[in-house]
Amino acid sequence: MPEVEIDWPWQYNFPPFYTLQQHPETRSKQVAAWKSLILNYCEKTKNYTIDVRDTNQCPLFNNSTINRKLEPDIIISILGELQRTGNAAPVDKAKNRWEIYWHTLEEWATIVYDFINERGMQNTVVTLYELTQGEDSIDTTFYGMNQDVLIKVLRVLEGDRKCELILEDDIQGAKFF
């Protein structure tokens, strides 16, 4: 995980933030704060996936300074909330592994497609590697994007007939229209 400065919200060091609150209004404030913290954290650290079984090692859910951590079942329920707004999706049935979308797949699709248009790269085949690791995309927000997420983003574009995915053994990429 890259070292980045996280601008922790005040709740991060507030011990009861790690206990699910029973009072409905308080809880909805708490969940809302967790949702935005998770998205901000993942965006800053470029973390496209969260494995609920590994959260003990993750400073996001385990604050060793105050000795508090968020239990996996609570994390899953908050990720479930993020799923409802298209900001997360479980990868496995047990809901242990999650993809996190600080931009929804539709938003990412627009961002990628705008990039292609600006560069005049329509009607050419661009490899997945070029898209997320290439020199041209160093300054883009999707630089370094997880490949599974990228394919989902491209599927959205494919659905809009803006690209065609090519997932062969020898070439993995997309042709944009």
Place this chain on the structure above:
Amino acid sequence: MRRGIGVGAIKKEKLHQEKYRGKGNQIQENQLEQMSKQMEVFKTNLEDFATKHKNEIRKNPEFRKQFQEMCSSIGVDPLSSGKGFWSILGIGDFYYELAVQIVEVCLATTAKNGGLISLDELRTKLIKARGQSKSHQEISKDDLIRAAKKLRIFGSGFNVIPMGKDRYMVQSVPGELSMDHSIILQQAEKNTAHVSISYICKELNWENERCQKALEHMVDQGLAWIDSQDPQEIQYYFPSLYTACINSNA
């Protein structure tokens, strides 16, 4: 000397008493009249004074406080006087404006503090919100308390809770807070924003049940958060007293 005896003496005595009473009444009336005159003069002077020092009253919070005290000593409330002489001062307007701003700050911070805010935080936020253009008008805690108390006319939604020693909290959500609750707040304030049942029981010599009931009420009001990961026992936290929460702009 011959003592007065008989009917004549009694009559004479009565006459004296009546005279005394008459004189007494007269003196009292005189005094009352004089007092009223003095009050009238005082009121006129106060009005003169207010007109003359209008700007100072508006600008200087200490001046304003003392002026308020003078007014209340003769039963004039420049805050409630929207009409007549006192309205030209605009003092009422000043407090109405403050009251509106208090409501705004309280609403803006309810999301994080559950509708309870210390007067200090309220003042800092309010002064910031008023912006630079009005920086010449200094706002004191006394001003805020006066203005906040005016908000009571809207019902139980606004309350100023004394916390002892020039410390206050303003509650902006409906829901009664009793003496027990404000005492708990005071305890939490000196214990980095949290308390536990045994802590309160020990500090205040309360019964377990009394303490539990009060704390649960504050959780139900959205004022306290529960932390169940403390190794000893459940802790009750108050965001309205938690420094990082107070200092955050979110």
